[in-house]
Amino acid sequence: MRIIVTGATGFLGRDVVRRLASEHEVVAVGGRHPPPGGVALDLRRPGVWRPLLDNWRPDWVVHLAAYREPDFCEEHPDETRALNTAPVVELMRELPSSSRALFVSTDYVFDGEHPPYHEDSPRHAVNVYGQSKIEAEDAVLARPDSIVLRIPLLVGSGPTFESSGFLYQIVGALRSPAPQTADAVLRRFPTWIRDVAEAISFLIARGFAGIIHYSGAEAMTRYDMIRSAAAVLGLDARHIRPSTDVVPRRAARPRDSQLATDRIRSLGFARFTPFAEVVRSFADDFPEAMAGSR
Ligand SMILES: NC(=O)c1ccc[n+]([C@@H]2O[C@H](COP(=O)([O-])OP(=O)(O)OC[C@H]3O[C@@H](n4cnc5c(N)ncnc54)[C@H](OP(=O)(O)O)[C@@H]3O)[C@@H](O)[C@H]2O)c1
Helix, strand or coil: CEEEEECCCCHHHHHHHHHHHCCCEEEEEECCCCCCCCEECCCCCCCCHHHHHHHHCCCEEEECCCCCCHHHHHHCHHHHHHHHCHHHHHHHHHCCCCCEEEEEEEHHHCCCCCCCECCCCCCCCCCHHHHHHHHHHHHHHCCCCCEEEEECCEECCCCCCCCCHHHHHHHHHHHCCCCEEEECCCEECCEEHHHHHHHHHHHHHHCCCEEEECCCCCCECHHHHHHHHHHHHCCCCCCEEEECCCCCCCCCCCCECCECCHHHHHCCCCCCCCHHHHHHHHHHHCCCCCCCCC
């Protein structure tokens, strides 16, 4: 099959391209940066889809490109809709009936007050980011053969140690000797980017249609993740204390937006890599940066 992947230069997109390219012809689309062998396109520009779709005639469009930093989105609501929503509406208008779309959404479409959330649970976002994804989901779901895949907090290795998001931040906190506190309130479900790439490949191969949730299986606060990473890496975490004060941020966060995974499990998908194993893999990916740990 021929598959267009947007957001191909992003944290998740790189692994999705790698996984899908092992079986399919992939057209990788970046934003500011062209991915290796792919193209860079500003998807906020109206009219951008038609030539792309005419040129490549894809079987699938896997749409990942988005602003995903909730505080940025809260401060830039128009800009957020210009990337997270408007291009999705245009994609669904332009997509020929011979092509299908898989859209990656978020657990932040839920308010976090009534977990766990199933695919048909009512959506209610507490921030601009979540709302922009709800509006995009609606456009995608207007075509019943589409997939909306909701995922929570992603962890894994970026192209460099410093661009490895959450795990890089955690190692930084562990290595800094200054006394610190870490959030012990918000329950997150850290989910490995490689598992998500595998889930996307699985759903496409199954020809699934509709809404589906995928999530790591362990509920962890930021404090829990720090403790777990410290144990794996052999680093001291005694200078970090749990905090039950919710730190005020620009964008509100759901307290616990756990995604129920019964549906994807019932389809036969069974890959749920534990957080400690993800940390081990991260350390293996960056041996020089991690020297002195473990
Ligand atoms: N990261 C998480 O924890 C998380 C959790 C739940 C859901 N998600 C969803 O998963 C998807 C991928 O997230 P991610 O973490 O991989 O995001 P990311 O690392 O921030 O990557 C964003 C991607 O979007 C592209 N992009 C940005 N502006 C663009 C524009 N104007 N036109 C075209 N492309 C543009 C970027 O390309 P350039 O860098 O080349 O500009 C990059 O490839 C998103 O839809 C996000 O909402 C992520």
